Amino acid sequence: MTQYMFVLGKNWILSIAELIACLENRGINVKITDHSRTMAIVDIDQTLDDESLAEIQTALGGAYKIGTTVMVLERNLVKRAFPKRGSYKSRERDRLLKCPWVEIVWPKPQGKRVEFGVSAYPLSNRDNIDLSRLTKILSEAMKHRLLDRGARKAAYYLYSEPDRRDPDRPPTALWPQTISKHNLLRPPNAEILIGIMDSDVYIGRTLVVYDSMLQQYRDEARPFVTSEISTSPKICRTLLNLAGVKEGDTVLDPFCGTGTLLMEAALQGIRVRGIDLDPDAAQGARTNLRWLGQELGQQIDYSIIRGDARQVHELLKESVEGIATEPHLGPVWTEKPDRDTAISTMRELTKLYNEALKSMVQVLRDDGKIAMTLPVIQSTGGVVRMDTRPLLKGTGLEIYRLIPKDVVRSVMKKDKDLVLRPERERIPERKWGQVVQRDVIVIGRG
Numbered sequence: 001m002t003q004y005m006f007v008l009g010k011n012w013i014l015s016i017a018e019l020i021a022c023l024e025n026r027g028i029n030v031k032i033t034d035h036s037r038t039m040a041i042v043d044i045d046q047t048l049d050d051e052s053l054a055e056i057q058t059a060l061g062g063a064y065k066i067g068t069t070v071m072v073l074e075r076n077l078v079k080r081a082f083p084k085r086g087s088y089k090s091r092e093r094d095r096l097l098k099c100p101w102v103e104i105v106w107p108k109p110q111g112k113r114v115e116f117g118v119s120a121y122p123l124s125n126r127d128n129i130d131l132s133r134l135t136k137i138l139s140e141a142m143k144h145r146l147l148d149r150g151a152r153k154a155a156y157y158l159y160s161e162p163d164r165r166d167p168d169r170p171p172t173a174l175w176p177q178t179i180s181k182h183n184l185l186r187p188p189n190a191e192i193l194i195g196i197m198d199s200d201v202y203i204g205r206t207l208v209v210y211d212s213m214l215q216q217y218r219d220e221a222r223p224f225v226t227s228e229i230s231t232s233p234k235i236c237r238t239l240l241n242l243a244g245v246k247e248g249d250t251v252l253d254p255f256c257g258t259g260t261l262l263m264e265a266a267l268q269g270i271r272v273r274g275i276d277l278d279p280d281a282a283q284g285a286r287t288n289l290r291w292l293g294q295e296l297g298q299q300i301d302y303s304i305i306r307g308d309a310r311q312v313h314e315l316l317k318e319s320v321e322g323i324a325t326e327p328h329l330g331p332v333w334t335e336k337p338d339r340d341t342a343i344s345t346m347r348e349l350t351k352l353y354n355e356a357l358k359s360m361v362q363v364l365r366d367d368g369k370i371a372m373t374l375p376v377i378q379s380t381g382g383v384v385r386m387d388t389r390p391l392l393k394g395t396g397l398e399i400y401r402l403i404p405k406d407v408v409r410s411v412m413k414k415d416k417d418l419v420l421r422p423e424r425e426r427i428p429e430r431k432w433g434q435v436v437q438r439d440v441i442v443i444g445r446g
């Protein structure tokens with residue numbers, strides 16, 4: 001058994017649900033041993049090789065770093081050594097500054113030039129451990145430990161400026177770009193991960209990080225983009241994992257737009273089928289997939305049909321292993337509509353999805369899953385959500401629970417917002433400032 005540390009995306013619950021689905025789709029048994037709002041500690045009954053880890057990381061939309069645990073410390077020790085308020089306890093700090101994990105990560109540093117970084121992830125935004133001081137002081141202490149143990153050179157990188165787009169992100173961790181730029185994953189270099197949980201602190205070493213440069217290139221260089229309707233590639237990857245598709249499978253996106261989800265799928269070697277009512281969007285998706293094939297220098301198995309999602313069973317002449325989609329979410333509002341308008345839009349969308357689901361189910365393999373987003377409209381008279389009963393009526397489909405009960409080891413959480421509820425059927429995916437927010441659901445034949 002090996003214990004892995006997954007640094008979670010901003011939507012931590014969705015990241016965990018996706019992670020479980022992604023690993024289980026690959027036949028890997030997982031147990032979530034512990035988690036915070038920023039990290040999941042996952043026990044896996046096998047050791048994953050570098051290739052599998054890289055493939056899993058590429059497939060994930062949420063978690064963006066994978067590491068392995070080296071040591072577990074008591075939270076109380078770390079809290080006393082680096083409290084956010086009040087004075088620290090010297091005995092505890094001295095103990096921590098011995099950095100016992102250095103000997104495990106670098107058993108033979110003699111004569112080597114070592115560059116490293118320390119990235120710490122809090123329990124939540126309210127964590128009362130001073131991670132900023134901890135990363136700086138521990139980095140310096142580790143440098144000295146390495147030099148004392150015979151390293152020729154030891155240098156570290158500290159986190160860069162906080163991200164303007166994501167001020168909630170803890171400014172105590174290195175970005176994947178920084179890690180790649182300085183080759184911190186190539187031994188003897190290393191990134192040390194610190195995950196603060198309720199009662200324990202996990203110390204580990206990063207094995208793989210998400211290639212954000214590649215993502216940026218794909219987003220910016222692809223020929224056809226319509227930002228108004230485009231779905232983020234991250235959420236697309238999450239939907240693909242929740243739909244249970246992987247290399248060699250065929251996935252359908254019946255509201256494919258310009259094909260963001262299909263491109264993410266094609267990159268993973270998944271065969272892609274797309275349908276869209278708008279001829280420009282359908283043509284855009286074709287152009288994007290052709291471009292991707294040229295960029296990758298390989299043949300992509302794709303087909304895009306201009307048509308109505310309610311007629312999937314007539315348009316598509318084959319069955320698919322999974323369906324993943326961000327459907328048409330209604331009008332693009334710049335201001336909140338009134339409640340009646342929101343309710344009547346929701347009714348229309350429910351009808352559209354219900355008819356589309358009745359058609360989709362006919363091309364879906366027996367054990368196939370449908371992962372999709374549902375609109376959540378912020379009206380002037382409150383939030384309007386879609387009722388799943390009329391959505392699923394007459395489809396023979398049922399809604400799945402997103403966090404399987406047997407996968408989560410119950411861990412005491414003092415903060416009730418941190419409890420992972422296995423009965424959850426929808427997970428919100430919020431985008432700041434948008435009138436139409438989304439919930440993610442997974443449905444299937446049960």
Ligand SMILES: C[S@@+](CC[C@H](N)C(=O)[O-])C[C@H]1O[C@@H](n2cnc3c(N)ncnc32)[C@H](O)[C@@H]1O
Pocket residue numbers: 229230231232254255256257258259260261275276277278281307308309310326327328329
């Ligand atoms: C939210 S967008 C999908 C965006 C897509 N995931 C992307 O990133 O490009 C919804 C799409 O549904 C299409 N659409 C609307 N009604 C449809 C229908 N009845 N059948 C198929 N497509 C439809 C729209 O043309 C639009 O491209």
